[in-house]
Amino acid sequence: MGEKVLMKGNEAIAEAAIRAGCRHYFGYPITPQTELAAYMAKRMPKIGGVFLQAESEVAAINMVYGVAGTGKRVMTSSSSPGVSLKQEGISYIAGADLPALIINVQRGGPGLGGIQPSQSDYFQATKGGGHGDYRLIVLAPSSVQEMADLTAKAFDLSEKYLVPAMLLADGTMGQMMEPVDLSGISEPEKAEKPWAVTGTQCKRKHNIINSLYLVPEQLEQKNFERYERYKVIEENECLYESFMMDDADICVVAFGIAARVSKNAVVAARKEGIKVGLIRPITLWPFPKAPLAQAADKVKGFISVELSMGQMIEDVRLATECKKPVVLCNRTGGMIPTPEQVLESIRNMAKEGK
Amino acid sequence: MTTQILIAGFGGQGVLFAGKFLAYKGMLEDKQVSWLPSYGPEMRGGTANCSIIISDDPVGSPIVSTPDALIAMNLPSFDKYENAVVSGGKVFIDSTLIGRKAQRTDIDAYYIPATKMAADAGIPTLANMIILGKMIKETGAVSFENMVDVMKKIVSAKRAELIDINIKALEAGYNYEG
Incomplete structure (x- = not known):
């Protein structure tokens, strides 16, 4: 264990990325993630890295695309409206089978929305966002420590599977400070990247980075290949936390800040004698279907706690094949459910069917 | 034990800094x-x-x-948050800037003329640390030992002269009886 320091979530992402070997950052400022860009602006020049504030989010993501093609670790960060602007580039990066990391510190939407915390980009992150047949690996941190650890993990997964990754945080996670230990994060060993565009020195054939396939048979084949990789990711890379689920009659499902609020409510409900637990997805794609399917055979119902009008709830219903009722407990537009609101929802479910 | 603390005031009064100091102190005591x-x-x-x-x-x-x-460093904050305090909770009021008394009778109210004390001591920007010193004494949320170590973590070496006056302000609040 190294020394713990008190850091903002946004800063922890930036420092973790640098420690994990990222030397290329392209961004455009937006609340509530600007500390991340500011940290990069300060540190990158001192360590021989590149910080570039692009003229727009669209430019930034295309710079990411360019660096990704050379096989270097590269990232961009933004918040909801800015991430919408990046979707075209993200689709191209996915289509070109390149690794890259996109950070979304979510705020309320739609449109310009507000600047307070939100989880209403769940659909965008996990179901596409841009056009075409593709997925992102989506990780959802629930503490400042996870903001750091999952940043490093996201780079690793993205390179392992040649799939762009997204860290889906929110304004609270970005702005809050907590003790964090960064000593466990280091640069991975150099891996061969035979696909990277690094100059042939007249010794090999050109590598071409592209997402254009005008022959439909070829494009179909590309998509088939990509989905084979997605299948492997779904089998091997699901992450979740199970909290007080052993004897639970009710299962709360929540990620990020909503999971923290829910934990308070679960602990309070247990004190009232209600058998309730929490499953916290850490990967939102791949979504941890198996633990939810197992829970569906044991509990009487699920409560999806979200900072949105209810987006993850659809995946909870799919994972549990609607065997048990799934209800929503939510706030939106930058509001955050209180532990009392979640507790009330738990009490209501406990009362039903007695 | 869990202590939930809210520090509120005008931008520029050092509300965020006082909070950061407190969090750092807790961390160095191995608390969450x-x-x-x-x-x-x-x-x-x-x-x-x-x-x-x-x-x-x-x-x-x-x-x-x-x-x-609750630390209230201006009237709008006191008005906004007085009713949020738990029953039996404690409020720390900068009585230089807040003219009224607490309306609730189920909370302990402490009135510290922090802004005046800071001005009199020649450290006009440190009312935040004076009132924080009093809060630490009355709540015991963190101990009052090794304050200099915490200061060194959050004040940059280039501005080391600020460490002494911050400690002085904390002590003035800690020792304030009134």
Whole structure:
């Protein structure tokens, strides 16, 4: 264990990325993630890295695309409206089978929305966002420590599977400070990247980075290949936390800040004698279907706690094949459910069917 | 034990810094801590506040909606948060800037003329640390030992002269009886 320091979530992402070997950052400022860009602006020049504030989010993501093609670790960060602007580039990066990391510190939407915390980009992150047949690996941190650890993990997964990754945080996670230990994060060993565009020195054939396939048979084949990789990711890379689920009659499902609020409510409900637990997805794609399917055979119902009008709830219903009722407990537009609101929802479910 | 603290005042009064100091102190005592600022447009010239939780157990929600201790450094903050304090909680009021008394009778109110004390001591920007010193004494959320170590962590070496006056302000509040 190294020394713990008190850091903002946004800063922890930036420092973790640098420690994990990222030397290329392209961004455009937006609340509530600007500390991340500011940290990069300060540190990158001192360590021989590149910080570039692009003229727009669209430019930034295309710079990411360019660096990704050379096989270097590269990232961009933004918040909801800015991430919408990046979707075209993200689709191209996915289509070109390149690794890259996109950070979304979510705020309320739609449109310009507000600047307070939100989880209403769940659909965008996990179901596409841009056009075409593709997925992102989506990780959802629930503490400042996870903001750091999952940043490093996201780079690793993205390179392992040649799939762009997204860290889906929110304004609270970005702005809050907590003790964090960064000593466990280091640069991975150099891996061969035979696909990277690094100059042939007249010794090999050109590598071409592209997402254009005008022959439909070829494009179909590309998509088939990509989905084979997605299948492997779904089998091997699901992450979740199970909290007080052993004897639970009710299962709360929540990620990020909503999971923290829910934990308070679960602990309070247990004190009232209600058998309730929490499953916290850490990967939102791949979504941890198996633990939810197992829970569906044991509990009487699920409560999806979200900072949105209810987006993850659809995946909870799919994972549990609607065997048990799934209800929503939510706030939106930058509001955050209180532990009392979640507790009330738990009490209501406990009362039903007695 | 878990102590939920809300520090609120005008932007520029050092509300966020006082909170950061407190969180750092808790961390150095091996407690679980969180610090969450308000970051809305109200920060520019308006009110600012931060939530701090210091606990022996892992911190769940970092949002303090029902504080055990409230530091109010201006009237709008006191008006806004007085009713949020838990029954039996403590409020620390900068009585230089807040003319009224607490309306609730189920909370302990401490009146510290922190802004005047800071001005009289020649450290006009440190009312925040004076009132924080009093809060630490009355709540015991953290101990009052090794304060210099914490200061060294959060004040840059280039501004080392600030360490002594911050400690002086904390002590003035800690020792204030009134």
